[in-house]
Amino acid sequence: MSKSYSLKYEENRSELVKGMRDGIPIGLGYFAVAFSLGITARAISLSPLTCMITSVLLHASAGEYAVYTMIGANAAYIEMAIMIFIANARYLLMSCALSQHLHPDLSFFHRLFMGFGITDEIFGISVARPGTLNPNYMYGAMLISIPMWAAGSGIGCFSGGVLPGRIVSALSVALFGMFLAIIVPPARENRIIGVLIAVCFLTSFLMASLPLFSGISDGTRTIILTVVISAAAALLFPRKEDAQ
């Protein structure tokens, strides 16, 4: 008998609330990032409503940016499809990783909807949950952060550059602060992760600045480094069988 994730049960409601609480900082960061995305959408004369619908469907910064650029360039449909595949390819890896945290009997629709909800941050906080992931936790985070993402892009598209540059500049690092809050605490307990983060920072920096690699887009760089470094770490430091 599969486990019930119905909101009839107190345990599931409390997971939903936890997810919503953790979704607030993510949503705030999203609002700021989506705001600047909205300004991009305005430049190719999308309406705020179209921009918000796109944001709900895609909710991916690099992916949406790629789409807007392609629309602006009047690119072929297939070209845009390939571009968004590349820009979002890391979600394929995240989805594989997430699948390992789900109850084996979890229904198709839960799996579909959880897959739909994957973003860097929602994935990050979801896999960090101990044990089997309760879908309600992820839904809580989605319920707060995705509407804020959509609202940010719509308002950004509507109002253009009304926020002073200094405020936009400050808000834009919220996202990175969240990334750090996900990757740094585990490094306290596991030295390998600490070393891994340092290696990632260094290689990412080199790849972004060396002339040989600097033509590679941010999205492609993320994919290449993720695959190469994670594979190297898995070969050098395989996880013990019983470890979570």
Next chain:
Amino acid sequence: MTHSIFIYILIAAVVSLIIRALPTTLMRRQITNRFVRSFLYYVPYVTLSVMTFPAITKATQNPAAGYAALLVGILVAWFRKNLFETAIMCCLTVLVIEFLL
């Protein structure tokens, strides 16, 4: 040839959904291969690290503010382990540094 914005968005939405939901819906068994398990365990840390740096130094008007936010973010995350606090402290760092410079 002109393209429809709605077809663009529809294609983008479908491709995104397939990428995100294919593994969660199809991979129902626990992976037993040790290499694959280890690989997937390291993926989130590597992806988030790579996306954080050097991007954080380019997100701000002044790169120095980005570096300061990185340092503050690491310290707050290390000692406080809190998502919201870390994000807010990074924002405040940038606000203060860019005000001073």
